[in-house]
Amino acid sequence: MNTILIYDGSFDGLLSAIFNVFELRLTNVCIKRREYSQQNFFDAEEEIITDTEKAKRVWMGLSKKISQQERQKIYKVFLSEIPTIENAILHFIKRTFSSEVSIENDYSDPIILEIDKVSKKVDRKKHRMDAFVRFRLTNDGIYFATIEPDFNVLPLNSEHFKKRYADQKWLIYDLKRKYGIYYNLQNVAIVELEISSEVNSSTKALTYFTVDEINFQELWRIYFKNSNIPSRKNMRLHIKHIPKRYWKYLPEKRF
Amino acid sequence: MDFNRINEKLSILADAAKYDVSCSSSGSKRQNKSNGLGNSSGMGICHSYTEDGRCVSLLKILLTNHCIFDCAYCVTRKSNDIKRAAFKVQEVVDLTINFYRRNYIEGLFLSSGIFKNADYTMERLIAVAKKLREEEYFNGYIHLKSIPGASDELMREAGLYADRLSVNIEIPTEKGLKLLAPDKNRKDFIKPMEKVKNEIIQYKNEKSLLKKVPLYAPAGQSTQMIVGASGESDAEIMYTSAFFYKSFNLKRVYYSGYVPISHDNRLPSIGTAVPLLRENRLYQTDWLLRFYGFDVRELLNTEHPNLESDIDPKLSWALRNLDQFPVNINKADMRMLLRVPGLGVKSVHKIIAARKYRKLNWENLKLIGASLNRAKYFITCDSRTFERKDRTAAQLKGLIINGSKSKFRNELNTQLNLFDHQNFQPT
Numbered sequence: 001m002n003t004i005l006i007y008d009g010s011f012d013g014l015l016s017a018i019f020n021v022f023e024l025r026l027t028n029v030c031i032k033r034r035e036y037s038q039q040n041f042f043d044a045e046e047e048i049i050t051d052t053e054k055a056k057r058v059w060m061g062l063s064k065k066i067s068q069q070e071r072q073k074i075y076k077v078f079l080s081e082i083p084t085i086e087n088a089i090l091h092f093i094k095r096t097f098s099s100e101v102s103i104e105n106d107y108s109d110p111i112i113l114e115i116d117k118v119s120k121k122v123d124r125k126k127h128r129m130d131a132f133v134r135f136r137l138t139n140d141g142i143y144f145a146t147i148e149p150d151f152n153v154l155p156l157n158s159e160h161f162k163k164r165y166a167d168q169k170w171l172i173y174d175l176k177r178k179y180g181i182y183y184n185l186q187n188v189a190i191v192e193l194e195i196s197s198e199v200n201s202s203t204k205a206l207t208y209f210t211v212d213e214i215n216f217q218e219l220w221r222i223y224f225k226n227s228n229i230p231s232r233k234n235m236r237l238h239i240k241h242i243p244k245r246y247w248k249y250l251p252e253k254r255f
Numbered sequence: 256m257d258f259n260r261i262n263e264k265l266s267i268l269a270d271a272a273k274y275d276v277s278c279s280s281s282g283s284k285r286q287n288k289s290n291g292l293g294n295s296s297g298m299g300i301c302h303s304y305t306e307d308g309r310c311v312s313l314l315k316i317l318l319t320n321h322c323i324f325d326c327a328y329c330v331t332r333k334s335n336d337i338k339r340a341a342f343k344v345q346e347v348v349d350l351t352i353n354f355y356r357r358n359y360i361e362g363l364f365l366s367s368g369i370f371k372n373a374d375y376t377m378e379r380l381i382a383v384a385k386k387l388r389e390e391e392y393f394n395g396y397i398h399l400k401s402i403p404g405a406s407d408e409l410m411r412e413a414g415l416y417a418d419r420l421s422v423n424i425e426i427p428t429e430k431g432l433k434l435l436a437p438d439k440n441r442k443d444f445i446k447p448m449e450k451v452k453n454e455i456i457q458y459k460n461e462k463s464l465l466k467k468v469p470l471y472a473p474a475g476q477s478t479q480m481i482v483g484a485s486g487e488s489d490a491e492i493m494y495t496s497a498f499f500y501k502s503f504n505l506k507r508v509y510y511s512g513y514v515p516i517s518h519d520n521r522l523p524s525i526g527t528a529v530p531l532l533r534e535n536r537l538y539q540t541d542w543l544l545r546f547y548g549f550d551v552r553e554l555l556n557t558e559h560p561n562l563e564s565d566i567d568p569k570l571s572w573a574l575r576n577l578d579q580f581p582v583n584i585n586k587a588d589m590r591m592l593l594r595v596p597g598l599g600v601k602s603v604h605k606i607i608a609a610r611k612y613r614k615l616n617w618e619n620l621k622l623i624g625a626s627l628n629r630a631k632y633f634i635t636c637d638s639r640t641f642e643r644k645d646r647t648a649a650q651l652k653g654l655i656i657n658g659s660k661s662k663f664r665n666e667l668n669t670q671l672n673l674f675d676h677q678n679f680q681p682t
Contacts, residue, residue, distance in 0.1 A: 103612075105605075105608035105609060105611070105612075106609065106612045107605050107608065107609035107619070107622075107623055108609050108612060108613055108615060108619045109612075110622065113622055113623070127298075127300070130300050131300045131301055131302050131303075132302070133358050134357060134358060134359065135356065135357045135358050136357070137356075137357075143356060143357070145358070160297065163286075163287050163294045163296075164287065164292075164293055164294045165292070165356070166287050166290040166291065166292070167290055167291060167292050167392075168292070168356060185290075212256075215256075215258045216353050216354070216357065218258070218262070219258070219261065219262060219265060219350070219354075220354060220357070220359050222262055222265050222266050222269070223265055223269050223314065223316075223354075224303060224305065224311065225266075226265070226266045226269040226270040226273070227269050227270075227272075227273045227305055227311060227315060228273070228305040228306050228307055229273055229274070229305075229307045229309075229514060230306075230307075231514055231515075231529055232307035232308075232309075232512075232514070232529055232531070233306055233307055234306070234307055234308035235306060235308075236308075237304075237307075237308030238304055238305070238306050238307070238308050240308075241301070241304040241308065241310070242303065242304050250303065252303055
């Protein structure tokens with residue numbers, strides 16, 4: 001019989017579940033987020049209550065064993081939201097605690113290789129958002145962008161945008177997960193609010209955005225069109241670099 | 256801002272600048288200062304990609320396409336009958352800032368046709384960069400063109416505002432340059448490059464002595480060569496390239512397949528295909544020189560003046576040096592691992608890290624990401640099964656080509672097709 005630990009989907013929740021695995025010396029255990037859990041008759045299910053103290057102990061414990069960078073990797077992998085990724089993280093943490101030396105480069109362990117690969121994927125998706133966010137200047141002077149990243153990477157992006165746009169107010173909103181990060185010229189905060197996708201409809205553009213905003217988008221489209229060399233056309237490469245699902249957020253690909 | 260006028264200028268001056276392939280926005284150390292705008296200390300970011308698959312990272316424009324020179328390979332040459340335009344300094348500044356604030360770009364790449372003379376042109380380029388830095392507190396990336404023949408004084412100033420400076424040597428050989436750009440002189444290209452190199456070295460030295468030294472062209476210098484315009488060999492291109500890397504500490508040399516733009520009989524005629532495959536092989540060679548520890552003489556020499564088009568240059572080298580293989584994956588040093596066809600820098604680092612824990616076998620190598628379809632003929636690992644090692648170079652080449660799919664297979668397939676629509680002519 002397997003034990004299934006159900007947690008609330010937060011990172012602290014996951015660490016609390018992992019704390020329980022060690023505390024109760026559980027074997028044959030599997031961790032799932034509540035939204036993915038399905039009851040079955042054969043396995044015992046247990047609901048984990050998120051406990052920041054327990055989470056902190058696991059997190060601090062890790063810092064004694066692995067580098068800051070490696071710890072960040074675990075967090076990144078968590079943000080991928082891949083349904084079974086919790087078990088890979090559990091395996092990674094178990095091996096870390098049971099080994100004298102660092103196991104982070106043991107790539108012949110398929111799960112450690114997997115962790116490495118997923119964290120790189122998350123990095124790439126994060127980098128994509130650094131690239132594909134397109135701010136539009138709203139009537140109330142905020143540079144505003146909507147995104148729908150495949151992974152929940154927004155928390156990773158805030159540092160980059162804070163450093164770069166230190167002198168303008170900005171808000172990046174994740175339409176899929178219904179939250180955003182907002183910079184008020186002092187610091188970045190996570191804001192939960194409901195923004196309808198209506199802000200992206202072109203007929204409503206002038207209710208939300210300035211006239212110059214529309215003009216600059218047009219200039220950008222002109223620039224984009226004229227920097228292409230038609231005799232080198234390579235649509236396969238083009239689409240590989242900007243997959244079609246992102247086009248709706250890029251003014252240069254919307255006509 | 257008069258958007259209609261800017262629209263027209265932008266379309267002309269972006270179109271004229273697009274043959275400059277450099278789009279790099281990385282390698283600078285410029286951080287955001289006093290809560291100003293921008294930061295270029297991180298890695299480069301490609302914000303978009305044009306339909307030709309090239310990245311758009313910088314606002315790449317000419318200040319003007321008026322030019323006193325008449326270089327045969329260039330669209331903005333004096334004798335070409337095209338629309339001319341010129342930006343005002345403030346217009347370029349406004350465009351850059353507004354594009355940057357919307358996260359369209361990493362910064363500005365400003366080049367120009369040469370009007371009046373070299374110094375006058377260079378001064379205008381510097382004026383834009385200076386305004387961006389000192390009036391707009393802009394910390395994004397700025398790439399300025401060094402105008403051939405510009406004075407040392409101006410080059411010194413340019414480096415204080417720009418992250419990168421570049422002079423395009425365009426034509427790899429001096430005889431080619433004589434033929435295609437008779438009013439230009441190799442020495443004029445080299446002079447600003449030399450000056451910038453020396454300044455960079457000097458600022459670096461001062462940095463070890465003084466606490467605070469201003470940044471001077473922190474992302475270094477680059478250049479570009481046109482491929483396939485003047486009948487040069489691959490060896491001539493790569494030897495020139497190796498020379499510039501070595502003598503001027505260049506960060507990058509770019510290779511640009513010649514896009515036919517004129518009916519000049521000294522050049523390939525309009526409609527000739529852009530040599531994309533050749534360009535690709537040259538970039539592979541460039542990478543082998545910079546990241547894989549190869550010397551240009553190993554890859555190209557009097558016996559092999561041109562790269563093979565059907566296989567990559569590393570494989571080509573390995574097939575000429577079969578005596579150095581097979582390589583034992585679990586024992587070989589980094590230098591030799593990097594020389595194995597099918598292993599890239601990342602795989603090599605992973606292999607070296609992973610083999611400390613246990614000996615690696617085929618399965619491990621595959622998961623790590625090695626291209627075993629090529630590598631398997633050149634390596635041994637912790638396994639009893641391996642490829643026969645008595646094959647000749649020609650046999651290996653055949654096996655590898657048949658076992659792989661090149662994205663260039665259409666160009667490589669020179670056999671006549673029975674139903675080739677393009678060449679088919681009804682009698």
